[in-house]
Amino acid sequence: MKRFLPVAASAALLSGCWTFCTSEYPATQTVPAPSGTNVTVSVSGFNAVLTLYRDVMTFDTVYVPGVYGRRYYYPGYVATVPSHMYIPETQATDQFRRRAADAFEKAGYAVGASVPDWTVDVEFAGPLVTSGDNAREAAWVVCTLFFCDYSAATWTASLRIRDNHTGRLVFHNDYSQRYETNAFGLIPLFGILSCDETSQAYIQSWCLCALTDRAVADATAFLSRTAVR
Numbered sequence: 001m002k003r004f005l006p007v008a009a010s011a012a013l014l015s016g017c018w019t020f021c022t023s024e025y026p027a028t029q030t031v032p033a034p035s036g037t038n039v040t041v042s043v044s045g046f047n048a049v050l051t052l053y054r055d056v057m058t059f060d061t062v063y064v065p066g067v068y069g070r071r072y073y074y075p076g077y078v079a080t081v082p083s084h085m086y087i088p089e090t091q092a093t094d095q096f097r098r099r100a101a102d103a104f105e106k107a108g109y110a111v112g113a114s115v116p117d118w119t120v121d122v123e124f125a126g127p128l129v130t131s132g133d134n135a136r137e138a139a140w141v142v143c144t145l146f147f148c149d150y151s152a153a154t155w156t157a158s159l160r161i162r163d164n165h166t167g168r169l170v171f172h173n174d175y176s177q178r179y180e181t182n183a184f185g186l187i188p189l190f191g192i193l194s195c196d197e198t199s200q201a202y203i204q205s206w207c208l209c210a211l212t213d214r215a216v217a218d219a220t221a222f223l224s225r226t227a228v229r
Contacts, residue, residue: 128156
């Protein structure tokens with residue numbers, strides 16, 4: 001038992017992963033609202049559905065076989081041991097809309113008006129994973145003998161700004177955000193399986209955060225130079 005604990009601790013440490021050749025987060029900058037004016041904005045859209053994994057503890061009955069010693073035989077026995085099961089669950093979230101609204105407020109735009117002047121709306125779509133992405137992932141895993149992994153996906157966003165007094169669309173733009181990364185683990189297969197940065201859930205959150213920041217940056221740039229009633 002004393003020998004087992006250091007070995008288990010070393011195995012847990014070695015089973016970690018490291019990423020390399022990861023996409024850089026886009027540089028964005030929000031433009032402050034013009035001083036002395038009250039630019040009222042309604043933030044809509046920015047909706048997403050995330051896949052979360054719920055950890056459920058269960059108990060399994062296992063048989064522990066007997067062991068022959070030099071002089072004695074230790075008989076086998078039945079034991080109940082805890083185990084974990086991860087159940088995927090989809091969940092709608094407004095975290096990206098709240099992220100956008102927070103960015104507008106920090107830049108000096110009013111988002112709590114009952115009758116705002118402008119509506120900023122964003123719709124997300126994705127993921128787009130090409131056959132080339134799947135081929136590269138398989139090549140990285142197999143050709144490195146399961147020491148490395150590769151993952152990539154692309155998400156898109158559609159930005160629309162409307163004048164609430166006329167109902168007209170006054171600004172629009174479409175965005176595409178790609179994320180890709182490689183992972184390396186010291187233990188074949190187990191190391192790369194423990195890497196969160198190559199999961200589709202991580203990629204989705206990364207891309208949608210980047211798309212939100214890019215859309216808000218362009219929206220504030222437009223609103224800052226647009227005449228306010």
